[in-house]
Amino acid sequence: MNPSYDVLTVSGRTVQQLLPEAALVLAAVLLMLGGAFMKGAALCRPLALLALALAALFLAGQPAAADPTAQFARESWRVGPVFVGDYSLLLRWVALVLGGFYVLMVPPGAGGLLAAEYFGTLLLVVSGTMLVCSAGDLVFLFLGLELISIPTYVILYLARTGESAPVVDDGGGVPVDSWYMPGGSDERPGSPGPVKAARWAEEATVKYFFLSLLSSSLLLYGFSFLYGAAGSMDLPTIGETLVAQVRSAGGLASSPMLTRLVPLGFLLIVTGLAFKLAAVPFHFYAPDVYQGTSHASAGLLAVAPKLAGLVVLIRITAVIRPATGDFAWQVLAVMAIVSMTWGNVMALWQREIRRMLAYSSIAHAGYLLIGLAVACGPVVEAGGGPIDGFSAAIFYMIAYSLATLGAFAALVHLSGRDGDVRLVEQLAGVAKSAPAVALSFAVFMLSLTGIPPLAGFWGKLGLLSGAVAVASSEVEPSGARWFLVLAIAGAVNAAIGAGYYLRLAGVMFFRPTAVCEAGQRHVPQGGHRAQAGRSTAWVATVAAGFLVLSIGVVPAPFLQAAVRAGQAVSRAPRERPADIVTAGMPIDAVDGRARQP
């Protein structure tokens, strides 16, 4: 009997496992419904935060979380199609915490009259990311990814409409005239007027929408190859079947025809996910879309899809890497090198901050792929290296997300104060006018460069040491040489990246306030509620700065969590087929007792 049918049965336990996600979806629906009756948008942010807190409560209260047994750590503990283990748990927490940052960094007045919808869709994105983290089935994975994509289209569009729509003051519901708004006229260089901004947002949304559809279809096509080869949608079953087929045929080359097509499926999946990761070859949209939308949405776009893409890629790679041979790491290594170099070199020439950070996001997608290439590489356990490829990529993702979100939150804060900050020069003198923001921003930039002792350094250490470990292990020289090239490319790119990261940090500290004064003449938008909104972005900035610094100084708990997660996801299918059988069986009780078929 094929276990995959059993696995799909949904029980009460499944719902219990998915309570955090369900709470978020429910809160989103309530927000959107209630938004129609609410006057003003003042309550949206606290309500969204409340929903996130509730989800965190559910996540913390899950029975599995308190049970660090060996079985739990193997990620084989599952309820229906939902995986429960160190990998899904850590990443769900990450998604939830990042969700808090998204909500905090939304500028006041974003979404205009549709503010409730804005926050509702944000919650949907968070919930989608969390679903992806725990999905153990191809269909479920795809659903989760779409639950991120579709709300993102809405947010991309809403981001800019808020600026042209009249903002309602909570004082008495008096609409503020639109001529009063920053950017109300086109006289300021580099700042689009409301109409233009809305048009840019439309353009960004349309670009993102069509490319997203294309990438989704590629992803689905890739999934179909896996289904064709293994005859199942269930990931552990796919892994088990592929390992069995390859083993019985005595190698990938002599496997059944459909199994030999798995590398092609892998290529399609990676290409499809490259869109989410903003990695070459699907990176083209990033600069235009980031530039066209607002700071807050660009921050969301730089983090949420990338996190989801990484989670899915790791999950699938862990399962099918026995059937991909050398092809997988070769593809990933080439993508990594090209993405890093392209992103970093292009970022050097940018004047627009969001465009620059978009290229930075492409470059960091390349870094993440180093970890995946190492994990698929000739030596899986990397010669006793301190941290394996998956774990390094997970840790790197955490470091990257905090620094990038923090940077965008800083931009939101500064834009709220000085008018739309779009160009690098407009950051001049921030060190004097907003020292805490400037210090945090410098921390983010240095962390993204990989300067110790900040979070980004440990991320780079993990990734590069993985590549060096493969390169200096006893694999055949051609493989080792590839990984050496990968490591060198990663290291050199850190130095190239320093060029523009330092420019951003340097402008804040080295230049006197020049352009900021031009921004000062704008009256803060939205009266005193705008002050409150700015302070939440400020809180997000400083909190992210503190986290990046403290992860850098005390990396042990975070590194260990990443290592546990990486080991959990990569456990079993490749080495110990015996475990897969148990994994495939639905375990429908909290105490881990297998249900008899």
Add this chain to the structure above:
Amino acid sequence: MERVLWITVLLPLAGAVLAMLLGWSNAPAARWTALVASLTVLLLATWILGTYPGGEMVFAFSSLPWSGGPADVGVRLSLGLDGAGIWLFGLSSLLLVTAVLVSWESIADRPGLFYALLLILETGLLGVFTAQDIILFYVFFEFTLVPLFFLIGMWGSEERHWAAMKFFIFTLAGSVLTFLGLLVLVFWHARTCGNMTFSMIQLTADFADPAARMPLALQTWVFLALFAGFAIKVPLFPFHTWLPLAHVQAPTAGSVLLAGVLLKVGTYGFLRFNLGMLPEATAVCMPWVLSLAVVGILYGAWVCLGQQDIKRLIAYSSVSHLGYCMLGLLAVNRLGIQGGSLQMINHGISTGGLFACVGMLYDRYHTRRIADVGGLARRLPRLAFFMLLFALSSIGLPGLNGFAGEFVLLLGAFERAWTAVPADWMLLCRVLVVAAVGGIVLGAWYMLWLVQRVFFGPLREPLSQQDHARIGDLSLREVAALAPLAVLVVWIGLMPSTVLVPMSGTLDSIADRAGAAVAESWQRSGEVGFRQVAGISRDGVSLAGTGERRDDVMSGK
């Protein structure tokens, strides 16, 4: 003592936080906090140096887990002192006091941040010379860039943005390759010795066994990777272009620390890793690196002769002097390495002092152009005295510290060139060493000429300065900043053994091991006509050491 070492390294950080909070806009609070913190650190460092027992053991060693992970696998916070780092550790704590004192009145803009960055830089410097974990070393190595980047970029002169940027990116570009090289060392060790460790003590001890070392080709690549970072930091000849810019644009305190200590991080790393762990590759690369060092000596000195800017001249003289340090280290024998290490300290003292003097001159006349001033000895006799003293020390006048260092390292270099090189390179090495001696003449020329033009001859002061009457000689604070350095110049000149003896334990063991490996690798590679005067090059002659061969490896707790 372990605890004292930790407190010494971390105290500046606490001072930095305090300086930032108290002195955000209150200059006196900021500078007094910085002064008290740096003096306390100096006292603690002196105490540690006073109790240092010498020998090869790592002193005051302690280790805490950092990155976590199973058992010993993982990065650890390991601090300890040995002969190679001990004086650089002391020098950093001393020069920071100087740096605080010379900035006393010249820094008015955001004083809290300035002194906080200085103190953060001190933690980085103290850490880099005490780190006993390879990743921790790298963390401090790279971390020193950050405060200096902001110091140069925020308080520097006209071209400070570009200078800060160029300094950071140059150094980072080299050090990321160094990072890869260090990782390869660790993983090679894990592969051959079976246990994964980041401990420098363990790595040094295990790599003492030739069987554990890498094959020559890989070793050469790793050598070059490490060399990339260290050579830029030193800076060796073609990689020096960031240095004049950074030095000239940096505020005085930045220049003092940059020249005084930061450049030595490069030579220190070279000594620790390239010589200590990759001796066979050192044998292969020796003629090349030696050539670069000597070209740097001559080129730096030559360029000095044409400089119009006092600070720029001293910056180029650093290129020349660091060439001597590398020459000594590259001799790979006891005398050369001891001399090179002594010269690192000497250069830190004298060039740190020179930069401080130039800063004081700049505070008075707001010019660094040589042509703008002249005959100042009459107006500023105390400054002229200190400047002349440091200049003479930097030239290498017998009786002052520069002579002791240069003499010892040249002895080592001659010993290498005349007794133990393969025949193919013998001529090259001899020509290089002789040319290096010629560099001393150039050094005397440009330095004395500088002093003559600035301090002697008819009095000439910048026209833009309205009331020259107000310009007075050095204040008590300024004398206090320079006097300790001046005392050391004379002290080390008269009794170099005070510095040499504590260092010799560690240095001799590095020299002996590397020297033996170099000789063996040359013999093994079948160099025809390899000549070796028996007994001298292998056991070496030690000026300060006990003279007996030390075969036992350095070991920690």
